Amino acid sequence: MLQSEVMLNPQSHVFNGGALPAPQIRRLNTIFESFVRALDVQLASTFPVKLDARVVGAEQQSFSEFTAAAAAHACRLSLSLDPYPGNAILELGSELVFALLGALLGGSGEPAGAAAREITEIERNILNEALPTIVDALRREWARFAEVGFDYKWAATDPQAIPSADEPVIVFRAGALTLVVPAEGIKRMQAAAPPRSVNPRDMSQRTLDRLRAAQVRVEARLEGAGMLIRDLLELKQGQVIAFSHPTDRPVDCAINGRSVYKGEMVTVGSKVAVQIGAESGEGTGG
DSSP, X not given: OOOOOOOOOTTOOOOTTOXXXXXXXXXXXXXXXXXXXXXXXXHHHHSOOOOOOOEEEEEEEEHHHHHHHOOTTOEEEEEEOTTSSSEEEXXXXXXXXXXXXXXXXXXXXXXXXXXXXXXXHHHXXXXXXXXXXXXXXXXXXXXXXXXXXXXXXXXXXXXGGSOOTTOEEXXXXXXXXXXXXXXXXXXXXXXXXXXXXXXXXXXXXXXXXXXXXXXXXXXXXXXXXXXXXXXXXXXXXXXXXXXXXXXXXXXXXXXXXXXXXXXXXXXXXXXXXXXXXXXXXXXXXX
């Protein structure tokens, strides 16, 4: 379950040019939350890796305040804000980094005790394979606010590609991800953005696009046979259990445990398959 809370200092930081208004930060935090949700689905279906997707919130601070409280051994990407000036930072927590590395090297993708160390150059090169998935998800969701290039590089390889120490930034935090965006860049994006209305059809399409990568469990169900416990205990290898399901009766095709279709059992090569027929009442009942 994702949880989100926008955290603002009661004495909201006043930077050169003034603080960003809380409603704008809340809007951007909603976009960040959508990014984390979409990435959670994408990583689970692509690698697979389970993302700590608990969204904590957002706050305004200077970049030096962020670095002083940043997690040790986290990996940072510098993201270009092109066509706007400046760079953002996307910080990947060590648990996520080592889970991705494990999956890319053929492991389970489970964060089995992340190592408390910096990653090596070889590990960084391996991790490069997963970066397009992460940055593309951010680029798609951020486009709801502004079209930004988000060309990325490892911050460790280019110290100049990060905000200056006293630069005001907005920090968006989730369990395994932190996004740091210069406040001035956000102001430039807002100023350049033309007013536009929200099309519900577009919103539905974005939701559908995020769901396309999700995996579901598909099962074909036969009506089972009734058995006495004594008969069950006496079952031996090679015995045949006759089901009470006639061969010409459709079977239930269930999606994630819910009956959605009726179908006919067929064979495809050496495998058993289900030819989809009509929708079942359970799947269409809301």
